[in-house]
Amino acid sequence: MEFDCWTGILVEGKPYTIVEKIRYKEKETDDRWTEYGLAAEGEEKRLWLTVEGDNLSCTLSRTVHRSTAPQGYGLRDKGEQIVTGVWGDTDASVGDTASYRQYRHEDGKRLFFIECWKGGEQDSAEGHSVQPSDIALDPAVSETRVRSMKWSARKKRFMNGLSQGVTVLGVGLFFFFMIDEMPDMSTWHDLRRLVGMPYAAEERVGDAPYASKEISAEGGARAYEVQTDAGTATLDLIEGLDGNVMDGYTEPELEDPPFVLRTKAEEVRITAASAGTAHIAILPHYVDDASAQNRLKRNYTLARYAEVVRTGDVRGRSVVVRQ
Structure with missing residues (x-):
């Protein structure tokens, strides 16, 4: 279960719009989860939908102003989290870290969260568990x-x-x-x-350790021919941008599919050319209007590698080679 920003969803039958999306990773383990900021019609304050792992746990919560867990709650989990991806209207940034504590009420349903961010800010929220079957796209948004x-x-x-x-x-x-x-x-x-x-993809092409020259392009794009293969150029761009890529994928069902990287400001398409060279086309960022069904067909190995770079994972390019 994964949704994009500005998507309408139903949670327990109530309609919301996703206005921000933050992806986290537990610093010491491979645990990952995604938090969606939800806005409801006529309500100023946002709610938070947290989806852990492969929909193993879903929680709906709201921000509260207290620094300790209420009576009747016991400590369930604690650790340190790092932000690995951000989208939409959010103040979070990739690389932000916080220690967290998660408490569960003795009734087994209600939850309380405390996050202490590096820099001194503390956030608290209380909520309850939600069945994954009670979360769905809202066709009437x-x-x-x-x-x-x-x-x-x-x-x-x-x-x-x-x-x-x-x-x-x-x-x-x-x-x-x-x-x-x-x-x-x-x-x-x-x-x-x-x-x-931050550093832009177009600048990285100019600073890269391989030769490049600008070539003609259509549709408002800037295009370059580089003296290296498409795969190497793609990984170099991800590394040159410190992994600050919102999305990275290929579309296997296409003939000669390009490697696609999307940042907050640009979309980059890298395709193989002749004799070990590649073409890089850089366009202004635009809203990805592909259907949910088509997105599921994509191969997101590049997005996972960008996360490896952002988090300083020592496995490096071996992650891509294995996949």
Whole structure:
């Protein structure tokens, strides 16, 4: 069970719209789970739908303002979590970490959660278990409501970007007046990541250790021919972007399917060319409107490798080779 942002779903018969999606991994184990931020018509506060593993456990919860578990709850689980993927209108970032405690009520149904994020912020929520059969797509979701939510999210990102732009200007002036030399390219990329303007795929193509040249393309894309094979170029792009890829897949049912990488700002398609070369086409990011059925047919090995890179997994490229 997995849903995309801006999708309408029914939870226990009530309609919600998914406005944010956060994927987590337990730091010391392979446990993984996904948290969806849900907005209901006429309600300002979000609810949280948590889906663990292969739908082994589902929980619906809401934020509460208390720092300890209520009476009647016992500690069920604890550990440290790391954010491995973010989508939609969210303040979370890939790489964020928090210690967590999960409590279960003696009735076996109600749950209480405490998260202590690195940096000092603490979140608490209370909720209850939900049967996976009580979660389904909502075919009657209002397109008007979804567009309104997307507009609010874009407005929020614009204001955040404006604030970051002011920060970049201030940092640039600092370097101009306070040091003799501008930082080298790698340091400059690190600085951009720090202020929320990360390395772009198009820049990585120009900085890559293999030769590249721009070629003609259609549909507003920028295209390049690179002197390496398509698989190597794809893995290099994922690594060059520090694994900050929202999605990565191939579509096996297509003839000569491209490797597809999607970031917050770009969509990249890498295809094999002649004599060990590859073509890389870079387009502006757009909403993936493929049907749920077609998405299930995709091979998401590249997305899993991006997660390996983001989390610093020592297995490296062997993950892709084995799959």
